[in-house]
Amino acid sequence: AQSVTQPDIHITVSEGASLELRCNYSYGATPYLFWYVQSPGQGLQLLLKYFSGDTLVQGIKGFEAEFKRSQSSFNLRKPSVHWSDAAEYFCAVGDRKGATNKLIFGTGTLLAVQP
Amino acid sequence: DAGITQSPRHKVTETGTPVTLRCHQTENHRYMYWYRQDPGHGLRLIHYSYGVKDTDKGEVSDGYSVSRSKTEDFLLTLESATSSQTSVYFCAISKTSGGSDTGELFFGEGSRLTVL
Numbered sequence: 001a002q003s004v005t006q007p008d009i010h011i012t013v014s015e016g017a018s019l020e021l022r023c024n025y026s027y028g029a030t031p032y033l034f035w036y037v038q039s040p041g042q043g044l045q046l047l048l049k050y051f052s053g054d055t056l057v058q059g060i061k062g063f064e065a066e067f068k069r070s071q072s073s074f075n076l077r078k079p080s081v082h083w084s085d086a087a088e089y090f091c092a093v094g095d096r097k098g099a100t101n102k103l104i105f106g107t108g109t110l111l112a113v114q115p
Numbered sequence: 116d117a118g119i120t121q122s123p124r125h126k127v128t129e130t131g132t133p134v135t136l137r138c139h140q141t142e143n144h145r146y147m148y149w150y151r152q153d154p155g156h157g158l159r160l161i162h163y164s165y166g167v168k169d170t171d172k173g174e175v176s177d178g179y180s181v182s183r184s185k186t187e188d189f190l191l192t193l194e195s196a197t198s199s200q201t202s203v204y205f206c207a208i209s210k211t212s213g214g215s216d217t218g219e220l221f222f223g224e225g226s227r228l229t230v231l
Binding site for chain 2: 036
């Protein structure tokens, strides 16, 4: 069965600085990978997804993520963080496209942005 | 926005009482899900539905039941609430393409339940 780990519970960055949030997964075949963002008091919103093809995927709000099979990672990056990016970020892994009922979520990384 | 509304948004109840949470969608999506969110656990799937009257269990289904009598409504029921069911509950839908589940989830805003 697949699993996903987000090693960082909290991260604080300065506004304008670059950001990288880590996500490691465990799965024998090619996983389906997602990043979601949750603003306070809101539901989760899909930032980006990887199913196949180019390992660098672009998402909304200026985010990107890179699938690295050799490192079992799918880290989320942003070159310049804005105060509005403060939120909780969740990585998720699935075993095949469309098997949403099998999606496994990480425990989340809470991002704080300081002026 | 996938037109998902959850009700109630907040509820406080006592141990042993029944509770029903409602998820309503306006876009006729086939697949609907109920998750719970707890600190340190991320989101965990409780039950899901793949059509009217078609439901199945998720990872943490004990103590919960669901019903889907029409496409737009997916109800989550706690027959006898316990303190361990204090949580934030999220409804979600996944969109289809060519009849197949795309795997992309769209979430409601959540229902915060406190069981005293």
